[in-house]
Amino acid sequence: xxxxxxxxxxxxxxxxxxxxxxxxxxxxxxxxxxxxxxxxxxxxxxxxxxxxxxxxxxxxxxxxxxxxxxxxxxxxxxxxxxxxxxxxx
Amino acid sequence: xxxxxxxxxxxxxxxxxxxxxxxxxxxxxxxxxxxxxxxxxxxxxxxxxxxxxxxxxxxxxxxxxxxxxxxxxxxxxxxxxxxxxxxxxxxxxxxxxxxxxxxxxxxxxxxxxxxxxxxxxxxxxxxxxxxxxxxxxxxxxxxxxxxxxxxxxxxxxxxxxxxxxxxxxxxxxxxxxxxxxxxxxxxxx
Numbered sequence: 001x002x003x004x005x006x007x008x009x010x011x012x013x014x015x016x017x018x019x020x021x022x023x024x025x026x027x028x029x030x031x032x033x034x035x036x037x038x039x040x041x042x043x044x045x046x047x048x049x050x051x052x053x054x055x056x057x058x059x060x061x062x063x064x065x066x067x068x069x070x071x072x073x074x075x076x077x078x079x080x081x082x083x084x085x086x087x088x089x
Numbered sequence: 090x091x092x093x094x095x096x097x098x099x100x101x102x103x104x105x106x107x108x109x110x111x112x113x114x115x116x117x118x119x120x121x122x123x124x125x126x127x128x129x130x131x132x133x134x135x136x137x138x139x140x141x142x143x144x145x146x147x148x149x150x151x152x153x154x155x156x157x158x159x160x161x162x163x164x165x166x167x168x169x170x171x172x173x174x175x176x177x178x179x180x181x182x183x184x185x186x187x188x189x190x191x192x193x194x195x196x197x198x199x200x201x202x203x204x205x206x207x208x209x210x211x212x213x214x215x216x217x218x219x220x221x222x223x224x225x226x227x228x229x230x231x232x233x234x235x236x237x238x239x240x241x242x243x244x245x246x247x248x249x250x251x252x253x254x255x256x257x258x259x260x261x262x263x264x265x266x267x268x269x270x271x272x273x274x275x276x277x278x
Binding site: 015016018019022023026027029030031033034035064065066067068069071080085086087 | 098152158
């Protein structure tokens with residue numbers, strides 16, 4: 001996505017999918033913080049963490065890095081600081 | 090350390106420019122029971138809390154920063170297209186004099202954020218009870234804010250945040266029980 005452009009419908013769909021996966025993961029994280037011996041929950045957590053990595057990779061390949069300090073790759077030129085920022089979409 | 094992620098935790102959409110609502114929402118940005126208070130309260134308490142609940146305080150404290158960004162996004166979107174006249178009519182004239190449309194950590198009445206909003210007693214039960222109370226107060230504030238707007242898009246994001254307060258409160262209650270159980274097993278007669 002080039003700077004300043006209004007994101008397309010596919011962007012919102014993929015972002016929603018990522019937010020849905022992350023919701024499952026934050027819920028499981030807090031639950032497991034107080035229920036560390038729930039084996040099924042741990043399995044579900046790892047399953048969703050794997051799926052999350054895949055979707056994040058697709059998102060980043062299309063719309064640029066989600067993380068920095070070396071947790072995401074960059075294209076040339078450096079694309080981390082490109083718009084839009086989360087409050088601009 | 091912390092890593093920033095370039096996305097919101099949950100979508101924030103608003104259906105109209107509404108500086109009046111932005112003024113009220115600031116309560117959850119820089120108010121006593123707001124998201125800044127929550128994040129700083131939990132992340133500060135975690136150094137001296139028993140090991141069993143450090144993870145929980147770290148994770149909930151981190152999630153609060155995601156909520157802080159959602160509130161900021163609401164305020165930004167509700168005020169970015171407002172004229173000076175509209176800001177003044179919404180009671181944001183004094184805010185505009187000092188900050189233009191910049192966000193600032195104050196409550197709905199314009200009182201700046203202060204560290205006296207948060208406590209750290211060093212007693213795990215006292216600290217966790219404070220955290221439970223904070224979540225319940227934030228939940229109530231989100232309900233009042235939902236009641237103050239007819240913007241269904243904004244209500245949707247506010248309802249998400251209200252539900253998160255309920256989950257956090259539940260987890261803190263479980264943490265209290267974990268510590269009580271641990272204390273029982275340590276008793277030597």
